[in-house]
Amino acid sequence: MSRLIIVSNRVAPISEGGMAAGGLAVGVYDALKETGGMWFGWSGEIAGAAAPELKIEERGPVTFATVPLTRRDYDQYYRGFSNDTLWPTFHYRTDLTHYDRHEFEGYQRVNAWLAHQLLPLLEPDDVIWVHDYHLIPFAEALRQQGVTNRIGFFLHIPFPAAQLLVTVPPHDKLMRALCCYDLVGVQTAPDLRALRDYLEHEAGGTVSDDGTARAYGRTLRIGSYPIGIYPDELASLAEAGRDGRHLKNLRQTMRERRLIVSVDRLDYSKGLVERFRAFEKLLELSPNHRAQVSFIQIAPPTRADIQSYQQIRLQLESESGRINGRFAEMDWTPIRYLHRQFERAVLASLFREAHVGYVTPLRDGMNLVAKEYVAAQNPHDPGVLVLSRFAGAAQELDGALIVNPVDVTGMAEALDRALDMPRDERRERYQRMMETLRRNSVSVWRDSFLSDLRAVPQ
Numbered sequence: 173m174s175r176l177i178i179v180s181n182r183v184a185p186i187s188e189g190g191m192a193a194g195g196l197a198v199g200v201y202d203a204l205k206e207t208g209g210m211w212f213g214w215s216g217e218i219a220g221a222a223a224p225e226l227k228i229e230e231r232g233p234v235t236f237a238t239v240p241l242t243r244r245d246y247d248q249y250y251r252g253f254s255n256d257t258l259w260p261t262f263h264y265r266t267d268l269t270h271y272d273r274h275e276f277e278g279y280q281r282v283n284a285w286l287a288h289q290l291l292p293l294l295e296p297d298d299v300i301w302v303h304d305y306h307l308i309p310f311a312e313a314l315r316q317q318g319v320t321n322r323i324g325f326f327l328h329i330p331f332p333a334a335q336l337l338v339t340v341p342p343h344d345k346l347m348r349a350l351c352c353y354d355l356v357g358v359q360t361a362p363d364l365r366a367l368r369d370y371l372e373h374e375a376g377g378t379v380s381d382d383g384t385a386r387a388y389g390r391t392l393r394i395g396s397y398p399i400g401i402y403p404d405e406l407a408s409l410a411e412a413g414r415d416g417r418h419l420k421n422l423r424q425t426m427r428e429r430r431l432i433v434s435v436d437r438l439d440y441s442k443g444l445v446e447r448f449r450a451f452e453k454l455l456e457l458s459p460n461h462r463a464q465v466s467f468i469q470i471a472p473p474t475r476a477d478i479q480s481y482q483q484i485r486l487q488l489e490s491e492s493g494r495i496n497g498r499f500a501e502m503d504w505t506p507i508r509y510l511h512r513q514f515e516r517a518v519l520a521s522l523f524r525e526a527h528v529g530y531v532t533p534l535r536d537g538m539n540l541v542a543k544e545y546v547a548a549q550n551p552h553d554p555g556v557l558v559l560s561r562f563a564g565a566a567q568e569l570d571g572a573l574i575v576n577p578v579d580v581t582g583m584a585e586a587l588d589r590a591l592d593m594p595r596d597e598r599r600e601r602y603q604r605m606m607e608t609l610r611r612n613s614v615s616v617w618r619d620s621f622l623s624d625l626r627a628v629p630q
């Protein structure tokens with residue numbers, strides 16, 4: 173089979189055991205090991221004064237090819253247009269969107285430069301799979317340099333409604349570039365409808381029901397490919413860690429209280445403030461839960477050099493302080509807010525320990541934490557997932573209690589119901605969701621995308 177080339181903004185560091193990184197990295201790395209191939213992208217480093225140089229590292233059948241970015245490239249392409257324009261708009265936060273024409277030029281320049289770096293490493297029948305919003309113009313840049321290989325693109329974040337997308341001033345350029353791919357994959361059916369709507373009504377193209385799209389003089393395929401996890405591996409990890417140091421310490425302080433758990437990068441798209449307020453509402457409306465339930469929020473820092481991320485951090489610190497001040501007892505802290513990263517094994521066993529997985533983003537492409545929480549449960553006595561309808565995962569996980577994160581009282585009611593749910597109902601919901609997770613694992617996601625990409629006529 174032809175060699176696979178993965179291109180993503182960051183090349184994920186894979187540990188020997190393979191499970192240190194998240195679902196995407198592990199799933200993609202497995203495919204690379206099978207067919208042999210290359211993973212190309214930014215090394216995560218900022219280049220000094222010297223010209224940035226390509227670094228190649230072979231590990232078994234996989235070649236890692238990475239480049240550093242200059243400070244200017246990082247500011248314009250990564251921090252600027254990718255994370256201060258595209259990310260907020262694609263997550264329906266046009267109030268936080270900041271647009272600067274120079275940053276967009278930097279975004280295009282870096283995409284072209286990255287494509288140029290990859291060019292000499294390509295072979296004629298390589299299949300190229302590009303990931304996420306940082307790299308929308310990547311295929312166009314390769315095509316301009318004469319590359320005719322099959323190139324696919326997968327968007328990990330939501331595809332916004334056309335009326336939101338057109339608020340990004342260069343939306344037309346972006347979508348023209350997107351149509352240079354042979355296959356464009358999104359997470360869910362609603363994302364696919366939004367993409368189709370743009371192509372048909374803004375770009376004047378056509379899309380047929382088999383996913384063939386014609387726009388801007390090009391023909392491509394579009395489809396939805398919901399990303400998954402390896403549920404059984406996650407279950408083993410959760411089980412193995414259940415008597416680890418962190419869990420033992422936690423149990424001592426919990427003293428039979430019930431536990432609600434959330435884990436997210438500290439991002440305004442994840443709905444953390446609304447979630448804290450809904451927990452407060454639960455304590456207000458149902459005094460029986462006071463001193464009986466604790467909520468742990470793990471939120472490792474991310475993109476801390478962007479102002480909107482600094483603001484959400486301050487807001488959370490203030491909300492957790494306020495709520496704890498209002499309800500805490502000498503021996504009980506309602507919210508434990510931990511602004512740092514934990515090992516994957518610790519998270520898995522924490523999920524297993526928790527009676528409720530509380531996953532309420534305002535918008536999310538998929539949300540792997542929701543899937544990991546379910547997979548980590550004890551099948552005999554599982555916890556309950558409370559899940560936002562605006563996470564892609566809600567399209568699949570119908571055993572969750574589905575909430576609207578804007579409705580703080582509705583979320584408090586869902587928490588109350590989750591905490592009191594009888595074991596039989598919990599088991600039935602868990603089994604249903606676990607079947608879905610096994611059926612739609614990360615290998616199914618990857619294999620179906622790649623087989624559709626390989627089937628595109630070259």
Ligand code: GDG
Nearest residue numbers: 194195328399472512513514515516536537538539540541
């Ligand atoms: C994007 C899209 C889409 C979190 N904290 C720690 C940690 N994590 C792990 C989780 C999970 C991953 O990071 C986060 O994945 P999510 O899917 O929840 O969210 P994003 O980072 O926003 O990912 C999203 C995803 O891409 C894949 O397509 O689902 O919608 O936004 O695996 O467990 N891992 C460790 N320590 C932490 O403190 N080790």
